[in-house]
Amino acid sequence: MAVEVRKVQTTVEEIFHEGGPPAARPLLVGSVAAVIANPFAGRYVDVLQPYMEELKPLGLDLSQRLIDVLGGDAQRIAGFGKAAIVGGAGELEHGALWHVPGGYAMRERLGDAKAIVPSTKKVGGPGARVDVPITHINASYVRGHFSAVEVGVPGAPEADELVLILTMTTGGRIHDRMGGLRAQDIKGEDGLR
Amino acid sequence: MSAKIRKIVVVVEETREEMGREISPPTRRAAALAVIANPFADRFQDDLEILMQIGEELGQLLGDKAVAALDVDPSVIESYGKAAIVGEGGELEHAAAILHPRLGKPLRQAVEKGAALVPSAKKMGGIGTAIDVPLGHKDAAYVRSHFDGMEVRVADAPRHGEIVVAVAVTDSGRPLPRIGGLTTAEVKGEDGLR
Secondary structure, three states: OOOOEEEEEEEEEEEOOOOOOOOOOOEEEEEEEEEEEOOOOOOOOOOOOHHHHHHHHHHHHHHHHHHHHOOOOHHHOOEEEEEEEEOOOOOHHHHHOOHHHHHHHHHHHOOOOOOOOOEEEEEOOOOOEEEEEEEEOOOOOEHHHOEEEEEEOOOOOOOOEEEEEEEEEOOOOOOOOOOOEOHHHOOOOOOOO | OOOOEEEEEEEEEEEEEEOOEEEEEEEEEEEEEEEEEOOOOOOOOOOOHHHHHHHHHHHHHHHHHHHHHHOOOHHHOOEEEEEEEEOOOOOHHHHHHHHOOOOHHHHHHHOOOOOOOOOEEEEEOOOOOEEEEEEEEOOOOOEHHHOEEEEEEOOOOOOOOEEEEEEEEEOOOOOOOOOOOEOHHHOOOOOOOO
16 A cells, blocks of 8 residues: 655744743754545544554655754754644544654654654644644653644645654753753663653 | 632543444543633743742642543543643743643642653644643553544633643543554553553
């Protein structure tokens, strides 16, 4: 079952400040969204898992595109997240297909990132937007990197489509001052701290 | 200082059918939202301690309300999440102050245990803005059947100087989980991951 891509959208936010002192180097928050045909739309299909394998090349391609639009240096990527929006003729479970190919592709491209990739999913109409959660790539509890970015593709998903999304950042929140675990204090063994 | 609450909204979703298949028992999830005044709207405030205190207070209030809305014993809760929308007079860090340092502990008490990270999202937004509250299993973040999200909003909030704070809980995973991975039956629940 081939993956049929209709559209790919990349977005980069360059954040200088948010009312406080401007950062020495602006924070980059990037997202990539692929609009693909949902091969399971319109009917109940019991066995879904083999399609995760089909999506792996797309996951790797989107991960690389995202790193590229954020400057091309995978070492600079500090946060990540993923999400899916399922068109009206599909079911929520179709969005869950993205967990393995999306998550593992980002980990691979980022040099074996240790943390779980935070995620969310929903069913939505054309233009629906989703808040993609973001955490540090090697330690989920880094407090300054807890964030989220809203992503959507105008006109998608149509009823028989899926929007598959990855996000990455080059740092924590622009005015992070909540304490907690700091990125420089990570042990990086269990993916949590 | 305690939270100045203008409004509380509680919503329960009960999914009985998905793709023509009956869900039995139905999957259920509840979100409790508070609309509060942002004490630091319209100025840069360095020390956000007051918002951290408000987070602690809301963790308990909203955690208890969400669990009560499902009318189940706290131990029955399977997944959870939290989120905040900051009105335009504030900054994203105000959401972080409410959500991260202290909201989790009372929420975990409300759901009995909670070894896993509470997944979260935050954003700036105007009146009626919706937010997707990410959901994950409360004791083992890698339970694949419980990766989910719940979109919530308050029609008339956040106003300029307000913050919407949301807590969501479920007594179930997705309606028809079938993409494998770690299952609830395999959870050890010790490290918060598996």
